[in-house]
Amino acid sequence: MTTKAHMVRPDDMVAYLLADARPGMTVQTASHALTARDAIPVFHKIALLDIAAGATIHRGGWPIGRASTDIPAGAHVHVHNLVSAYATSKETE
Amino acid sequence: MSDRDTFLGYPRPVGRPGIRNHLLVLNCTGLTDAAARRVAAALPGTVFAGTMYGMGMIAADGDFHTAALSGLATHPNCGAVLLISADRTRLDQMIAVVEASGRPYAALGLDDTNHDAQVLSQRAICDGAQLLRDLSTMRPVPCPMSDLFLGFECGLSDPSSGLVANPLLGQIADWLVDAGGSVVLGESIEWLGTEDELARRAATPEVGAALTDAVSNRLAMAHAAGLDLLGTNPNAANIRAGLSTIEEKASGAVLKAGSRPIQSVLSYAEAPAAPGLHLMDAPSYSPESLTGFVAAGAQMILFTTGLGNSYCSALAPTLKLTANAGTARNLPCQIDFDASAGFTGQTLADLAPDLMAGIIATASARLTWGEIIGEGAESISRFGAAI
Numbered sequence: 001m002t003t004k005a006h007m008v009r010p011d012d013m014v015a016y017l018l019a020d021a022r023p024g025m026t027v028q029t030a031s032h033a034l035t036a037r038d039a040i041p042v043f044h045k046i047a048l049l050d051i052a053a054g055a056t057i058h059r060g061g062w063p064i065g066r067a068s069t070d071i072p073a074g075a076h077v078h079v080h081n082l083v084s085a086y087a088t089s090k091e092t093e
Numbered sequence: 094m095s096d097r098d099t100f101l102g103y104p105r106p107v108g109r110p111g112i113r114n115h116l117l118v119l120n121c122t123g124l125t126d127a128a129a130r131r132v133a134a135a136l137p138g139t140v141f142a143g144t145m146y147g148m149g150m151i152a153a154d155g156d157f158h159t160a161a162l163s164g165l166a167t168h169p170n171c172g173a174v175l176l177i178s179a180d181r182t183r184l185d186q187m188i189a190v191v192e193a194s195g196r197p198y199a200a201l202g203l204d205d206t207n208h209d210a211q212v213l214s215q216r217a218i219c220d221g222a223q224l225l226r227d228l229s230t231m232r233p234v235p236c237p238m239s240d241l242f243l244g245f246e247c248g249l250s251d252p253s254s255g256l257v258a259n260p261l262l263g264q265i266a267d268w269l270v271d272a273g274g275s276v277v278l279g280e281s282i283e284w285l286g287t288e289d290e291l292a293r294r295a296a297t298p299e300v301g302a303a304l305t306d307a308v309s310n311r312l313a314m315a316h317a318a319g320l321d322l323l324g325t326n327p328n329a330a331n332i333r334a335g336l337s338t339i340e341e342k343a344s345g346a347v348l349k350a351g352s353r354p355i356q357s358v359l360s361y362a363e364a365p366a367a368p369g370l371h372l373m374d375a376p377s378y379s380p381e382s383l384t385g386f387v388a389a390g391a392q393m394i395l396f397t398t399g400l401g402n403s404y405c406s407a408l409a410p411t412l413k414l415t416a417n418a419g420t421a422r423n424l425p426c427q428i429d430f431d432a433s434a435g436f437t438g439q440t441l442a443d444l445a446p447d448l449m450a451g452i453i454a455t456a457s458a459r460l461t462w463g464e465i466i467g468e469g470a471e472s473i474s475r476f477g478a479a480i
Contacts, residue, residue, distance in 0.1 A: 006256055006436055016252050016335070018436055043252040043399075043417070044335035060255075062344035063286065065337060077337070084338035086285060086312065086322055 002026040003036075005046055008060035014045040014077050021046070027074070038076040045077040057082060098272075100456035101233035102169075102240060102392075106195025109169045110236045112392045112410065112456040115140045116225050117171040118217075121162060121187050122147040124179035125203060128210040132177065132217040136225060140171070140407050142471035146479070147179065154477035161362040161473040162187060164388030167194040168408050169242075172231060173224040175217055176200040197224055233457070239273030239368065241456060244386030244394045244409065245349040246280070248379045250327075251334035251399025255345015257416035257435035257444075258397035264445040265395065265452065266351030266370060275368045277359065277386050278349050280377035282311040282326055286340035287347045291372070296354045303358035307374035326377065334400055349397070361474055362388035379404045380472035383411070387471065393456060403427055405463030407471050412451065412461050426462050429455070 001022075005015035007029045015029045021036040032048050040046055045059075051071040056063045065082045075081070102110030116136065120129035120143025133141035142165050150158050166174050166187055174191050176198060178184035184202040191198045199220035206212040245262050247254050266276045284291055288308040292301035315322055327336040336342045356369040362385050365371045375385045383394055383406045394411040396402065401424045405411035415421050418433035430451050432444055455461060463469060 008256065016256060041335065042419075045252075045337070059341070060344060062340065064341035064344060078335070079332055079337050082337045084322060084340060086339055 037074040099235040102236040111169040113170040114172040121178035129177040149479035161388040163190040173197040242275040244391035245278040247397045248402035249400040253416040259348040262349040263351035270353040279373035279375040281307045283343045283346040381474040384471045405468040407469035
């Protein structure tokens with residue numbers, strides 16, 4: 001089973017699922033084919049490459065936050081592993 | 094001229110033409126809210142707007158409120174106004190504003206009816222009926238696109254908004270600005286993280302500084318209240334839909350601004366002094382935000398949504414668009430324009446002409462779903478405590 005994901009620019013570090021993905025499913029973008037590691041709902045993000053904890057994640061040329069943990073390619077990227085540079089809560093300091 | 098060069102509008106003695114020809118029942122004081130609503134209900138086809146507040150608003154808060162009421166009273170889509178107020182002072186102030194605009198109006202104050210709200214309502218209904226009859230003889234005429242002023246909003250966004258729907262509005266912004274028209278977008282907290290890039294597009298260094306100051310002031314307000322933006326903006330619904338951070342949401346939201354120079358940073362409800370692209374430093378909650386644009390004179394709102402959002406302006410037809418195919422399918426009587434083909438092979442340049450045609454059709458007469466089902470309200474922001 002294959003599902004598609006939307007990228008804005010070739011240097012994007014994440015892509016947006018255009019349908020729900022289950023773990024093990026192939027996710028196809030304009031430039032990548034990778035395997036989803038997690039269940040990822042439609043319009044949520046998948047990591048297109050391995051992202052180290054602390055790295056700034058870019059999409060469409062804009063920083064969209066910082067990895068709060070190591071994120072392997074194919075993983076679901078969301079509030080559990082991506083934090084705002086503007087967040088003020090303790091765990092993000 | 095091609096069809097894309099004009100829309101049908103109602104000329105006004107001063108300012109932009111209307112894309113509708115409403116009788117506005119404008120309630121100018123909180124004390125008269127219920128009476129003014131009875132008046133509007135007795136006059137089918139009128140638009141009701143106004144305030145729940147009155148005396149006691151001070152300093153900038155009071156000034157913003159007066160500016161917003163004045164903007165609503167002289168809105169292009171309002172062919173005539175029925176002003177209703179408890180006190181003579183507010184009524185006289187609004188009469189002066191409406192007279193300067195050359196619109197037909199009637200004005201009724203509780204001070205003039207021995208504070209009998211029933212007498213006020215009865216007189217207002219008779220006056221309003223006459224104004225409606227006069228309005229019914231007006232006919233729209235072709236107007237150039239430079240007469241159009243659009244407000245851009247996003248509400249209940251999901252990632253489809255920032256990926257397709259908002260950049261599509263960016264194309265519309267460029268098109269209208271190039272045609273000599275005007276565009277405003279607000280929600281200043283959603284410029285966060287993009288403010289330096291936006292400031293580089295400012296027409297002057299002062300405008301750039303006003304823009305970055307607006308963002309840092311909003312962020313300071315949030316932090317002073319002990320607020321972590323996560324959970325507030327993006328909110329819980331945004332997060333369920335896949336938006337993770339304010340900067341992810343903001344960098345999608347500002348794409349509505351297209352690529353042309355930013356002429357000014359407007360205060361709440363402030364009318365732009367010149368055509369072009371403008372930002373309004375204002376709260377992001379849609380009811381307050383839309384009324385800020387409408388009071389500034391925007392005749393139509395283009396409103397992108399990811400999950401669906403039923404809110405509309407009362408005075409400015411509010412055209413809803415989404416790029417989420419599921420939302421478009423689930424909300425056939427809310428979504429006026431389905432941009433989801435932007436995910437299945439169509440480019441923004443493919444979608445833009447259809448949306449331009451939809452904007453012109455809506456400006457010229459076609460009702461939005463919100464107008465058909467009777468959505469629509471105005472809500473003037475408050476900026477401080479009252480005494």
